[in-house]
Amino acid sequence: MSIMEQLPVLLIIGPIIAALIILAAxxxxxxxxxxxxxxxxxxxxxxxxxxxxxxxQDGTIRYYLGGWAPPLGIELVIDSFSxxxxxxxxxxxxxxxxYARRSVEAEVPAEKIVSFYxxxxxLIIGLVxxxxxxDVFNLYVFLEISSIATYxxxxxxxxxxxYVAGFxxxxxxxxxxxxxxxxxxxxxxxxxTLNMAEIAMLLPAxxxxxxxxxxxxxxxxGFSIKAAFFPLHLWLPDAxxxxxxxxxxxxxxxxxxxxxxxMIRILFTIFTTAYIIESFPVTEFxxxxxxxxxxAGAILAIAQNDLKRMLAYSSISQIGYIMFAVGVxxxxxLEGGLLHILGHAxxxxxxxxxAGLIIYRMGTSNMLELRGxxxxxxxxxxxxxxxxxxxxxxxxxxxxxxxxxxxxxxxEAGYWLYAAVLLIGSLLAAGYIWRFIEIAYxxxxxxxxxxxxxxxxxxxMIAPMVCLALLCLILGIFVEMPMEIIGPAAxxxxxxx
Amino acid sequence: xIEVIFDLFTSHYNYWMAIILMLIGLYAxxxxxxxxxxxxxxxxxxxxxxxxYISFAEVTGGTAPVYLPEGAEALYVNPLPHVLILTxxxxxxSITAVALSLIVRIYEEYGVMDEDELMKxxxxx
Numbered sequence: 001m002s003i004m005e006q007l008p009v010l011l012i013i014g015p016i017i018a019a020l021i022i023l024a025a026x027x028x029x030x031x032x033x034x035x036x037x038x039x040x041x042x043x044x045x046x047x048x049x050x051x052x053x054x055x056x057q058d059g060t061i062r063y064y065l066g067g068w069a070p071p072l073g074i075e076l077v078i079d080s081f082s083x084x085x086x087x088x089x090x091x092x093x094x095x096x097x098x099y100a101r102r103s104v105e106a107e108v109p110a111e112k113i114v115s116f117y118x119x120x121x122x123l124i125i126g127l128v129x130x131x132x133x134x135d136v137f138n139l140y141v142f143l144e145i146s147s148i149a150t151y152x153x154x155x156x157x158x159x160x161x162x163y164v165a166g167f168x169x170x171x172x173x174x175x176x177x178x179x180x181x182x183x184x185x186x187x188x189x190x191x192x193t194l195n196m197a198e199i200a201m202l203l204p205a206x207x208x209x210x211x212x213x214x215x216x217x218x219x220x221x222g223f224s225i226k227a228a229f230f231p232l233h234l235w236l237p238d239a240x241x242x243x244x245x246x247x248x249x250x251x252x253x254x255x256x257x258x259x260x261x262x263m264i265r266i267l268f269t270i271f272t273t274a275y276i277i278e279s280f281p282v283t284e285f286x287x288x289x290x291x292x293x294x295x296a297g298a299i300l301a302i303a304q305n306d307l308k309r310m311l312a313y314s315s316i317s318q319i320g321y322i323m324f325a326v327g328v329x330x331x332x333x334l335e336g337g338l339l340h341i342l343g344h345a346x347x348x349x350x351x352x353x354x355a356g357l358i359i360y361r362m363g364t365s366n367m368l369e370l371r372g373x374x375x376x377x378x379x380x381x382x383x384x385x386x387x388x389x390x391x392x393x394x395x396x397x398x399x400x401x402x403x404x405x406x407x408x409x410x411x412e413a414g415y416w417l418y419a420a421v422l423l424i425g426s427l428l429a430a431g432y433i434w435r436f437i438e439i440a441y442x443x444x445x446x447x448x449x450x451x452x453x454x455x456x457x458x459x460x461m462i463a464p465m466v467c468l469a470l471l472c473l474i475l476g477i478f479v480e481m482p483m484e485i486i487g488p489a490a491x492x493x494x495x496x497x
Numbered sequence: 498x499i500e501v502i503f504d505l506f507t508s509h510y511n512y513w514m515a516i517i518l519m520l521i522g523l524y525a526x527x528x529x530x531x532x533x534x535x536x537x538x539x540x541x542x543x544x545x546x547x548x549x550y551i552s553f554a555e556v557t558g559g560t561a562p563v564y565l566p567e568g569a570e571a572l573y574v575n576p577l578p579h580v581l582i583l584t585x586x587x588x589x590x591s592i593t594a595v596a597l598s599l600i601v602r603i604y605e606e607y608g609v610m611d612e613d614e615l616m617k618x619x620x621x622x
Contacts, residue, residue, distance in 0.1 A: 137581055137584075140585075141584055141588070144588045144591075144592075148588075148591055148592060148595055151592075151595050151596075151599070152595060155599055155602070160602070160603070160606035160607065161619060161622075163599055163602045163603045163606065164603060164615065164619055166599055167532070167596065167599045167600070167603060170592070170595065170596050170599065171526065171535060171539070171596075174539050174542075174543075174592055174596075175523070175526065175539075175542070177588075178542055178543060178546055181546050181585060182546050182549065185546070185549055185550050185553070185578075188553075188577075188578070189553050194577075
């Protein structure tokens, strides 16, 4: 009974206890919350890295909760796919928490700060749980933990508009969760078990049943709403724009990625490629919708005047890229898609951090009022340019590498036309990224008075931002490093190992 | 033809009821203007899913899943869906609580409960 063996469950239980400690500490003294939070997230991050190394060395880790083996008990599974997602989201959560401190002080009312940190901790618990669970109903429960935390976090600013955004997301999210619950019910009817590995084993016998088709469709629609996959994205722009900047960073990077992760899990681990390609061919349809998402999201992004709203629409376009990989469904494209999960999390995290810092410093995110902002905030705008270059896909950034793999995969599968759409998407991305760069660097200077005399912002907000921008570049150059884990992950998804 | 449909309905009427309730709930959730009515719709929608789970757990002639003199041969109802639904009910209650508190905040701030009017007020500010 060493602590190493218990690490998967500690990853969930530790933070739950930490959430209670944050609450208790907040009663005593509000300032104590933040250190406890930082400590627990750092612990979670280290634990996730240890688990990832363990997975690389010894293969998949299976942990039986309470010692009950799968048909009776719940298991936690960490294979190279979930290990990869786990360490990605914990890295971003850690940086977002470092960033959050000053940003939250500025945007969230002081009496709400304690509950804010408790909710962020609960959100991260839910997302970590969704990533490592091996049981579909457990997935639903963790999904709801993270969703309820998100609804309240979105409504956490001083602006009353955020209440409306939170409420609208609550309605959409609850419909999605209801559909997912229903889909899980159908799966249980068809197979009589809730364990993912066992469902995958028992399901081929009933691939032709309409029960299974219904389960598939309900789960797909549910997770598409959660991941804001194109026609079901309506909640996303308001939710991203109105929530506090630190929350936007967390939900746009961590939560969106975990929803996509859950969808890919359902598609490839539970239903397997045999079902989604042969028995119930949906991959071509997903590919079609994904290309529409790429183009439509980017066009909508170009039309926005608000910086945060523009980035929100750009997220819809980028989710399209990840789903494109699912639609192509071969090894190279999936590698590109998984790399894009990492890459998009980093670049969008960086861009939203810049947006948050601009709001912190200038008090607005309206691009028309931000002319010449690069003179006042040189570091942020440089970070924006770097992450933006990655968003467009300029070599040698990580965004280029993931799109390169996607195009290669599409060529291999013979989807020439769709590959062309990827390039159009990149061009459109250049359109909306360039628009801000032009305003920031080449707009007239209105803010000459406070130039360079005062620092650009708190170091705790600049450091994570610069760190993410540099990671976009470094991981793009040394792309073999993430590929070492992404390769086996894509292989697992396609049923290789 | 009509007999077939009738048979289909009567032999699986519990599922039909779940479907009908679900559609009523979804309709209220999407089409109702009043925010509180939307939440009532959400509750009906969730309850329909709970009903679906409970009804597929039923075994004809089965008893409660407790220890009986017959031992393992006893015919009993599958208890797992009931347990799952207990969890889902807790989730549903928490969502309702969050939603109602948001509605209270929205009403305090804007003084309206109607979605169309709310959108108008939000846009004007």
